[in-house]
Amino acid sequence: MFSDVIRKIDWEETTERIMSMTDADVRRALGKSRCDVDDFMAMISPAAAPYLEQMAALSQKYTRERFGKTINMFIPIYITNSCSNSCVYCGFHVENKIKRIILKEDEIVREYQAIKQLGPFDNLLIVTGENPAMAGVPYLAKALDLAKPYFNNLQIEVMPLKSEEYAELRKHGMNGVICFQETYHEANYKKYHPRGQKSIFEWRVNGFDRMAQAGVHKIGMGVLIGLEDWRTDITMMAYHLRYLEKNYWRTQYSVNFPRMRPSENGGFQPNVVMSDKELAQVTFAMRIFDHDVDISYSTREPEFIRNNMAALGVTTMSAESKTDPGGYACYPQSLEQFHINDDRKTADVVAALRARGLEPVFKNWDSSFDHEEMLLAK
Amino acid sequence: MNIVVNGEKVEVPGGASVKLLADMQNLPDKGVAVAVNNDMVPRTEWENRLLNEGDDVIIIRAVCGG
Amino acid sequence: MDDKLVIAGKEFSSRLFLGTGKFSSNEVMAKAIEASGTEMVTLAMKRIKLSDSSDDMLQHIAKPNIQLLPNTSGVRNAEEAVFAAKMAREAFGTNWLKLEIHPDPRYLLPDPVETLKATEQLVKDGFVVLPYCQADPVLCKRLAEAGAATVMPLAAPIGTNRGLVTLDFLQAIIEEATVPVVVDAGIGAPSDAAKAFEIGASAVLVNTAISVAANPVEMAVAFKEASVAGRRAYLAGLGAQSADFSAQASSPLTSFLND
Ligand code: SF4
Numbered sequence: 001m002f003s004d005v006i007r008k009i010d011w012e013e014t015t016e017r018i019m020s021m022t023d024a025d026v027r028r029a030l031g032k033s034r035c036d037v038d039d040f041m042a043m044i045s046p047a048a049a050p051y052l053e054q055m056a057a058l059s060q061k062y063t064r065e066r067f068g069k070t071i072n073m074f075i076p077i078y079i080t081n082s083c084s085n086s087c088v089y090c091g092f093h094v095e096n097k098i099k100r101i102i103l104k105e106d107e108i109v110r111e112y113q114a115i116k117q118l119g120p121f122d123n124l125l126i127v128t129g130e131n132p133a134m135a136g137v138p139y140l141a142k143a144l145d146l147a148k149p150y151f152n153n154l155q156i157e158v159m160p161l162k163s164e165e166y167a168e169l170r171k172h173g174m175n176g177v178i179c180f181q182e183t184y185h186e187a188n189y190k191k192y193h194p195r196g197q198k199s200i201f202e203w204r205v206n207g208f209d210r211m212a213q214a215g216v217h218k219i220g221m222g223v224l225i226g227l228e229d230w231r232t233d234i235t236m237m238a239y240h241l242r243y244l245e246k247n248y249w250r251t252q253y254s255v256n257f258p259r260m261r262p263s264e265n266g267g268f269q270p271n272v273v274m275s276d277k278e279l280a281q282v283t284f285a286m287r288i289f290d291h292d293v294d295i296s297y298s299t300r301e302p303e304f305i306r307n308n309m310a311a312l313g314v315t316t317m318s319a320e321s322k323t324d325p326g327g328y329a330c331y332p333q334s335l336e337q338f339h340i341n342d343d344r345k346t347a348d349v350v351a352a353l354r355a356r357g358l359e360p361v362f363k364n365w366d367s368s369f370d371h372e373e374m375l376l377a378k
Numbered sequence: 379m380n381i382v383v384n385g386e387k388v389e390v391p392g393g394a395s396v397k398l399l400a401d402m403q404n405l406p407d408k409g410v411a412v413a414v415n416n417d418m419v420p421r422t423e424w425e426n427r428l429l430n431e432g433d434d435v436i437i438i439r440a441v442c443g444g
Numbered sequence: 445m446d447d448k449l450v451i452a453g454k455e456f457s458s459r460l461f462l463g464t465g466k467f468s469s470n471e472v473m474a475k476a477i478e479a480s481g482t483e484m485v486t487l488a489m490k491r492i493k494l495s496d497s498s499d500d501m502l503q504h505i506a507k508p509n510i511q512l513l514p515n516t517s518g519v520r521n522a523e524e525a526v527f528a529a530k531m532a533r534e535a536f537g538t539n540w541l542k543l544e545i546h547p548d549p550r551y552l553l554p555d556p557v558e559t560l561k562a563t564e565q566l567v568k569d570g571f572v573v574l575p576y577c578q579a580d581p582v583l584c585k586r587l588a589e590a591g592a593a594t595v596m597p598l599a600a601p602i603g604t605n606r607g608l609v610t611l612d613f614l615q616a617i618i619e620e621a622t623v624p625v626v627v628d629a630g631i632g633a634p635s636d637a638a639k640a641f642e643i644g645a646s647a648v649l650v651n652t653a654i655s656v657a658a659n660p661v662e663m664a665v666a667f668k669e670a671s672v673a674g675r676r677a678y679l680a681g682l683g684a685q686s687a688d689f690s691a692q693a694s695s696p697l698t699s700f701l702n703d
Contacts, residue, residue, distance in 0.1 A: 028681060034619050038681075056697035246622050249585050277701045308700040384491040403492075409502040410492070411535035418530040436491060438531050440502040442473065443488025443517050444463025444602070444629075444651035 001206045002243055009239060011185060014041075015232045021045035030054060035289045040238045043285035044231050052277065055284035059313040062291045070361045071353055072294070072316040073346075074123035075115055076157070078325040079103045079143050083129025085196035087182070089226070089260060089268040092129045094195065101325040102135050108143055112150045114329035118320050119346035122363035124151040125178065125318075130159035130198055137165045144172035153365040155218065159197060160207030166214035173367060177211045178220030179204070180256065184236030185228040192227055208240070212248030219244065219253055220296065226260030226270030234282055238289060245290075254294035254316060255286060261300070261339055276305060280312075287313040302341040307352050317360075319349040379431040390429060397424040399435065410439045447679065449646055451624055452540075452572040452593040454511065458483045459641070460671045461513070461626065462664070463651025464505060472660055474504040480664035486513045486542055486649070489532055502536075513574065515542040521555070522562035529566055541566065542596070544576040552602040556583050560590060567591030576628055579610035581617045588623045595623060596649065599640065600630025603652045607636040611643070618644040634663075634670030641674025642682060 021042040029039035030051060042048060043055065080102040086093040103111065115121055126143050128135050144154055155176035156169065166177065181204060183189055189201045198204065211219050221240060223233045234257060241253055259279065260270045274282070279301075286295055296316040297306055306317060321340060322328050344352075353360045379392045383399070390399055396412055396419050405412075412419050413436040419427050429435070449456040461484040467473035477485055485505045506512065514532035519525045522545065529541050543566065545559050546552040559575050560583070566573045572593045577583055579597035587595050597617055600606035608614060609630060618625050624646035631637050637648045650667050657663035695702075 025681075034615055052698050052701070053695040056695075060697065246620055249620060277698075280698060280701055304700060312697060384493070405492075406500065408537075409500060409535055411489075411531040413527070413531060416527060418527070418534055420534055436531075438489040438535060439492050439500070440487045440514075440536065441490040442464040442467060442470075442501050443515060444465040444486055444649070 001209050002240055003202045003206050005243055006184060006186070006205065006236060006239065009236065011187075011232060011236075014235055015229055017041060018045050018231045018235060021047045023047055026051055030058065030288070037235065037238050037242060037289075040285055040289040041231075041235055043288060044234060044282050048281060048285070049277070052281055052284070055281065055288065056312050059284035059287040060311065062287050063313050063315065066291050067315050068359075069311075069357055070359045071310050071314070072123065072364060073119075073121065073349075073360050073362045074125055074153075074155070074316060074318050075118070075121045076125040076127050076298075076318055076321050076323065077111055077115065078127045078323055078327065079108055079111075080128045080131065080135045080139075081325050082131040082134055083196075084133070085130050085198040086194055087198060088192050088194070089224070089270075091267065101331060102131075102139075103325055103330065105142065105146060107326060107330045108146050110329045111326065112147060116150055118328075119350070120362045121346075122151055123153040123155070123365070125155045125157055127157045127323075128159075130196065132159060132197070137161065137168060140169060140174075141172045144169065144174055148173050148367065152363060152367045155220070157220075160204050161210070163210040163214045166211050166216055170215065174216070175365065176218035176220065176252075177216050178222070178254070178256070179207055179211075180222035180224055181205055181237070181240070182222075182224040183227045184223070184233055184240070188228060205240075208244055209248075212244060212251050217252060218294075219251055220256060220294075221253065222256035222258065224260055225257050225274045226272060228272070230257070230272055230274050230278075230282075234286075238286075241290060241293065252292075252294065254296050256296050256298070257282060258298060258300050261341075279305065280309065283309060283313045299340045299342045303344060303352075306342055306349075307356065310353055310358055311356050317349070319344070319346045379429075381429055381431070381433045381435055383435045384437055388435075394429050395425055396427045396429065396435075399429065400424060403437070405437065406439075410437060412437050447675065449624060451574075456483045456511070456647075457481075458668070458671075459647040459675055460637070460667055461486065461647055461649040462654065463649060464488075464501065464655075465651050466655040467660060468655075470501050470504045473501070473655070476654055476660045476664040477505060477510070479661045480654070480668050482668075483509055484511045484513055484647075486515050486651075487536070488515055488517045489528060489535065511540060512536050512538050513540050513542045514538065515544050515576075516562075517544055517546075519545055520547040520558075521545065522558045522565065525558070525562040526565050526569070529562075529569070529571055533571070539570055540572045540574070542574050542576060546576075546602075554578055554598070556580065559583075560586055563587055563590045563592050574626065579613040579617060581613060581620060584617045584625075585620065588621070592623060594626050594646070595621065596626040596628040598629035599627050599636065600632075602629045604630050605632025605653055606630050607632050608639055611639075614640070614645070615643050634666045637667055638670040638674030638677070641671060642677050644678055 018041045025042040026048040029042040081092045082100040083092045154173050157178040186201050193199045223237050294315050297314045298318050299321045350360045458481045460482050462482045463486045516525045516528040519528050545555045563573050574594045575592050576596045584595040600609040626647040627640040627645045628649040631650050632653050640648050654660050654663045
């Protein structure tokens, strides 16, 4: 389990090592065809800042080698904002007096149908708050079943589950799971996640082992930028990624590092800020470190970043997302989980990608490929 | 009675044990292993393991090799 | 430099493993082993010729600081390998085993299917299994999952001295390995061994290149030194090799970040 691994990696020491990386360390990393985590640290260190252009070129080269000139398109759907946790940075947290919605079956279907009007989306990410009692595994299974007529590739982003529960959801057509660790800083983790199941660092960080053990095809990881020193946090994710790739080599991985924006409603303000250049640096470094990992940018990032980075290392994007339950059709006025910076229409995102010589791919999977799931379901 | 040892016919007294065969062949105390009909017989059982007419015995030892 | 190789809980100071085939005499072999500083030596098994009373090679290699590594050379499938393994454990008093199954007489290339099957069985039977295998990253994963103590991918066909023909695959194996990677077969010169260590191999197994050298004992020393040099270079962090990092006046890809 990864908790055993990460507890052996000292946070402060790692920070110090990153900050003391030299020009020579950066050059050495960039000259390698296979980088280790030390090289990754060099590439995200301040010493690598002068090499941004070279890193962009390398990142672009590796991305084209492995992914061609394509961008995978997905769309998220929030089916509930009810949550029993109280993450200090999140508008859905339990004490917030907002209207709680758990979409009913007919509402979920209406949302799916509305999404299909936006564009030929086929990769769906079903998102919930964390309310296992009211919106647990049976509810998710239902949402997956209802999605099948509309979408071939179904992923979920929900509370960490037991291995058996992941296996159960696979029977309902679930292909992938995204879960953000948010931060790998165990000591401070509890400060941000004071209550509920999410307050247990170990349960969350070992969730990825459980997903892989349940045979989930694709696992998405993420660090929320704005909590702890992002360099160290993303380095921990790099360790985690390597650990998972080594131990569960049949699985595909994706990484996310969304940047928290200053809160609209006077809530939590980010502790650290990552500049656009730094975001680009981390993205390039991640690609040079791991040629195959899927790098995903959501609509939290602004249009000009998404357009430009798409050609340089990003491989997956969402478009026209609503981050409030019912936002596509049923309850268009409810509160978003986070603010969207890129609110272009899907057609405009597509046109912008095409203008850069990239092909947006909406469908890269057909549920009929899923022999294993079909067998499981019998 | 006749048995086969590493492909060669060998005569041993009726009811002979593996131990007796080993003594007859001057096997060293270390570095060899014996199997009877493809079943490895540990040295500790040599005495008790009796041979039968026609048994196929393999005796191996170390040689050089990568 | 405290840089121990650990296999199945046992520590080794030397990362050079020696094969004992093709030496001109047992005396030369014993001297080469000593000169190489190796702590792991392979040996094969053979049916005794009843009349034969030739010199026993075992006495030349069975030293307290040396881990014997019997191989299963000559077997053609998993079943024969399991039998050979049991014979080896009995004869040499060790449960360590270099599993090699190569039914192909021409190139002596290992049979991946039988090797995996045999590994699964032998691990269950309590052996420390070091399988010789093709430089196939997926196979190496499967062997490690089956409980192999190391994987031993080949650099080139046995005895060819052709060096790291499988370099790209070895790199992939090393990058993803959860067990030590021992580069076996085909290492023809000390520079090959050094290169294997530079890319991160945990150990190398050398035989023909030493045993058929004009002076095997000197060659053993050369391999010892090359192994140490390669490993040190790896630990020291090799310098950047190819990329051109001259400062660029314009930045066509990242200029959007300056706006
Ligand atoms: S981040 Fe997720 S778990 Fe935390 S309060 Fe928000 S919805 Fe709930």
